[in-house]
Every structure is written in C-alpha cells, then in structure tokens.
Amino acid sequence: MDVVSPELNSLLPDEIMDTEAMDEDPPASHLTPPPQSAPESAQVPMETEVPEIISICPTTASMQAISTNAKSTTSSTTQLLLTPSSSSSTTTKNATPTLPKIPSLSVPPNHQLIINKVAADGKSPGGAVIKQEGQKLLVAGLSKTGQPIMLALPHAWNKPATSQGSGDAKSQPTQIKMVTAMGKPVIAVSSASQLVASSTPLQAQHLKTLQITKKPPVSTAGPMITKLIITKALNNKVLSSPGSVSPVVTGRVVSQSTPLTPPRTIAIGETISTVPQNAATNSKVAISPLKSPSKLTVVSVTSQSSNSPQKSVTLPLNVALGQQILTVQQSAVTSPAKAGSSQSTTQTVKPVQTVTVPTSQFKTIIPLTTPPNVQQIQVPGSRFHYVRLVTATTGSSTVQTGGSTNTNPSIQPAKPVMMNAAVRMSVPIVPAQTVKQVVPKPLSSAAQVVTTSQTPQRLIMPATHLPQIQPNLTNLPPGTVLAPAHGSGNVGYAVLPAPYVTQIPQPAFVTLTSSSTFSTATPSQAQARLSLNGLSTSEANSRPRKPCNCTRSQCLKLYCDCFANGEFCNNCNCVNCFNNLDHESERLKAIKACLDRNPVAFKPKIGKGKEGESDRRHSKGCNCKKSGCLKNYCECYEAKIMCSSICKCMGCKNFEESPERKTLMHLADAAEVRVQQQTAAKTKLSSQISDLLTRTTPAITSGGGKLPYTFVTKEVAEATCDCLLEQAEQAELTNQPQAMAERLILEEFGRCLHRIISFAGKAKTDCPINC
DNA sequence: GAGTTTGAAACT
C-alpha cells in the first residue's frame, strides 16, 4: 500500500495526487496525449536542464512512504513524494504513520539532498523531511526489501518556475516520471516537465507528470515493460551510494558534457537491473518537478522480483536530434559496450534498431504500452535522416546488428526493454549530417554516466497511419521524420517535416532533452516551438521568419512561407489556417500533393555552392521580368545571391558587375551600419540628456532656465559630437561627396539639437509650476 | 493601411 503524507498530499497538484489514475491508469492513458492545455503546453520549454544526477535505488521494505515537507525546504518548495512499493493496491492519500522508519534527510556537503531512512516524525508522518541544499537533490528511499531508492536531482530543479522566462536554459523545468510497467517501475525524467512540488502556483500547474502505471503485460499493443529512467547528468558522477545501495537497481546516468563544448558524440547508457519486485511494483514516487539544468540524463531501471536473478537488459535507444539521429544502445551490465560511430553513409534502413524516446511536454506520461522499435533510416545522398519506428512486440526484434559500427544492443537474456517513446527535441533545423551512436558503457555498479551530445533535439511523433504517403525520402522537407502509425506495426509512415515535428504539441511521450542546445535556447523559444498556430505568446526568438498572412491557401500551399519551410503556422495572421495539428491529415495530404508536383518542393531553393556562400545559387533560378532582380520580388536577390545562368529573368541587374546592384548593396549595408551606429549614439545622447534632466531640474525651476542651452553640458556636447562623428564616418564609408557629407552631418546636428530641445521642453512641462 | 506590383505557385 502506498502512502503519501497528507501534508504533502495537500500541496501536490491533483494530477499527482490522483493515485487512482496512477494505479489504475489504463494503458490508453499512456498513449493518449495529455489534454491540450494551451497555456501549459505553450509554456513548456522543450529544452530543459537536466538534473545532474538521478539515481534510483530500491527502497527498503520498511519504508512505506517518503514525503518531503515543502515547508522544510529552504529555498525551493520542492516536494518529493515517494510512496512505498508494495504488492498490494496503492493509496497515496492514506499516509500511515505506521510506517516503521522513514528515511531522513541529510544534506551532504556536496550539495545533495538526501532522504535517509529515519523514523517518522510528527511533521511528516510516514514521510521523510527533505532538506534541500546545494545543487543536487538526492532522495533515498528504502523498499521493503531494504534496498534504497535514491533520486538525485540538481539543485536547479528547485528554482521557481518563474525564472523560466529569463531565457536561461537552466531554469527550464525537468520532469520526473515514474512508471510501472509490467509490474515493474519505470522512472523517467523528462526535461520538459516541471517540478511536481514547487512553491509557486505556476510550478504546480505544470505538475502532472509523475505517474506510476502498473500494467500487466497484456496486449501486444501495450506490452512494454520498460523500466526506464531518463536522466541527464551534469557530471559523470553517479551519486547513488554504490556500496550501501543494493545492486538491485542500477542505472546509467546519461550526462551531457559541458554545455560549452558540446560533444560530438552522445552516449546514452542504460542499465536495467533487477529490483525486488514488491518494492517496485506498487511504489509510487511523486517528485516535485524541479527545474533541471540543461542536462538530460536518461536512466532506465528495471525492477523485478527479489528472487529473480538480476537481469540486465540492453536497450537500444535511438534518438533523432535535429537532423541527427542518435542511436543509443544499452549494453548489458556485464558486457562492455561497443563503441561505434557511423556517419552518414547508410543504407536505406539501418539494421540497428533504435528506440526513439518521444519527448513529452510537462505533463506527459511515458507510454510504455506500445513501444516501437526505431530503425534508423538514412537515405544515401540525402541530407536528411529518417527514423522508422517499428512496433516492437518481442525482444527478438530489437536485435539487428548491421554494420560494424552499429553496436547492436547486446540484448541480454533478460527481456528486452523497449521504449514506446519518441524523443522530442526541439532544435534548430539543420541538415542531418551525422548519425551518432552511443556506445554502451559497461555498467559499473549502480549507474553509469554517459555523455550526450548537445545536438539539437527533434521530436519523433506518432502519426496517423498514412500508407498512401510515402514520398521520396530524399525529397522530404529537412528533418522529416517518418513516424509509424499507432499499432500499425512497422508499416506506414507519416511524413513529418522536421519543423513540424518540433512544433507538434505533446503527445504522450517520454521527454529526452539535450542540454547543450538548450543552453542557448530560451524558454520562449522552446515555447514557440511547441505551440501551434496562435497558441504561443512569446516567440520573438523562435521565429526569425515573418508570420504569414495567407487568406485563401489555408496555408497548405507553397504560397505560404510557413508551409513551404515545413513549419507550422505560429502566431501568424493567416485565415482559415490548416497548417497545424488540428488538420494534420489535410496537411499531410497537402505535403504529398506538393511533392507530387515537385519532388524537391521542400528542398532549399538556394543550393549551397561548391565553395562557400559565394557559390550559392538558386536551384531553379528566378523568372523576374520587371524588377530587374534588384527587389525582393526576386528570390535570388532576396537570398542575397546573384542571378545565374539558370535564371530566366529579363533585364537582370543582379549580377556581379552590375553597378546598380553594387550601389544597392552598398547602400543597404551602409544603411544597416548607420542604423546601428545612430541607434547607439542616440541612446547615449538620450541617456546623457536624461541624466542631465535629473541634475539640472532645480536650476531650471529656480532660475527659469527653460532655454535649451541649459542642457548643453559637457556630457551632452560629447554625445552630440559622437553622433556627428559617426555621421561623418558613415558618409565616408559610403563614399559620399564632401558636400553631401557636410549636409548629413548638419542634419544630424539638427536632430541632436532637436532632441535637446525636446528634452528641455519636456523638463519644462514636467515641472509646469516652477518653470 | 489600402492599393498596387510582382513573381512564384498552381492550374489548365
């Protein structure tokens, strides 16, 4: 029977405290995306920081429940809810003080929060008091078998959600999910999620993620008994107390290397070890979603009956990151992992099977019921990588060793672990250049730390079975992902342009985030990526492109820039937009139609030249007639490239030696520089004047100094001179004749005077009584 | 902001 401290219960969101849902959550719930909550989903940052260390250890039998008193925590109101694992039915709301001993919290100097087994006190009956300090939160629980369960969380999780808007990737929330599948607990940490117990209401809102699902291996559709913990660690250290903790639970911690230096290779290791079943089956863990730093760790843990021998399972994990596909393979604990990296040269279908970990929004439940295997697909000559998701029903399917580079997940005799999740990684769309495979590392004891690359993340989403849409892989929009239909086995693909993928709202997925790219991405960016048309509020940085204004095309034709770029409309001004998930079928059909008309419709029009940008040219060439190819009507000119021989334009002036073009480009560049310089100068001048206003107001008021020259102090004069000098420099840069230069300088001087006078007038109006 | 111009996309 699982017990949750009442005190904690009152603090936790309903979603978390809904034990029935946790216990009785039908398989469908796992597959069903969480209810679309626009605000929440929109606010869910895709990139989140990952806890430095997350380790899960079996709990001791004595512990029935562990709860953290939010009040006890100093800074963050992080709450940890750890329900005892028992074979019987679980009830979180019935915290029983009868629990023998409860882990107490100790704050080690290493900035870890540790919950140790201690006697229950009055404050948190049946629960442990969590003392938070430092960067890591370590929650240790003891199962009935006496095996501890420990969770280490980065201190960043404790940060209030309000800091998310700061743009600091570290502030992004991380979600911890515990799912029990096949009677075995599965714990996953998704970066997208937020802290379960956060002091701020905002954090509480997002808290939905912690869920434990117990499912007997029933149907083939939902058979996955994956015990998976996904964590992202900042460092390679594994905090789980190796010696003290029983070896039952072992997990690898996937850690990303330093954010500053994104590693080229991503290594994700996963260990699955047996755990006393009684401890695992019914245990519930509610962990307040803490903001995780940019690091993501994925740790899979398998629990099994105590009597059963420890098993190690290899878990192939295929993660498509941006244009990159990350192949992660789990190695047996005993068997060292093979390191292999395969790059772009690939066959149509890679023998390696991979598991895509779907990214989830904050409130996602890890769907373990229908775990597809993912096969990495690389099209020769194609810039893009594709992933084929295959529903894995048996462990045998997981094994395919292809080329030497592919380390086949050496599947141990134990049952294969499969993840029915896609990794959603919102990342800048970049050409898929590399396929990175993670070399499984030999599991030492409790956990292993694996470094992950900072590659942008891409979402692989489940899609409707659309067998009719199987366009040429090489012609798909950049980053297109082929997603399998639900329950359709390995057949059927849905064409998902990568940009779409990154914007797809959250289905029920496991979130795996990469830390590195997140560091640069602001929450708003992630938010914008997630949001659909009109749902996102802040996306200034996420959308370099202008919003479309389509009215008649439904944004499903190439007229629409959003559609043409393979993106969902987002905060656009379009009318009757179908370029969103609500009209997925229409959109897919439109994509197919476009590809039928033009197989390379979604390929970039501006091909990269042989040697850098200078050789860039339009793939089709323009067809301008009146613009002289010197206006943005011309696609060549718009792309800042010159027309080439393939252009059919008339009266083209967009060639290398064209004087018109040179003048135009020169003026454009000069204007840009000028704007920047003048902006800086004006800012300085305004600052000086404003500062002067505050200092001279008494003099003005007393002496009736309402004359502008009152403000012409040394500072103002210097600022004015700066403006004039910059103007002169600008004129010089643009090769303006002397007369013109003088004129520009005088004009600038006039503007400066005008500003001075304006401020003087303002000062006068601000103090009408005295002035 | 409304209207016009322009050229790509779509259509025939």
Add this chain to the structure above:
DNA sequence: CAGTTTCAAACTC
C-alpha cells in the same frame, strides 16, 4: 511545356 490564374509578399502612396 506553355499559357493563364491564383496567391501572398513586396512595394508604393
């Protein structure tokens, strides 16, 4: 493939 229409962005006033 060529001609025409549609469409939305770029541009002008």
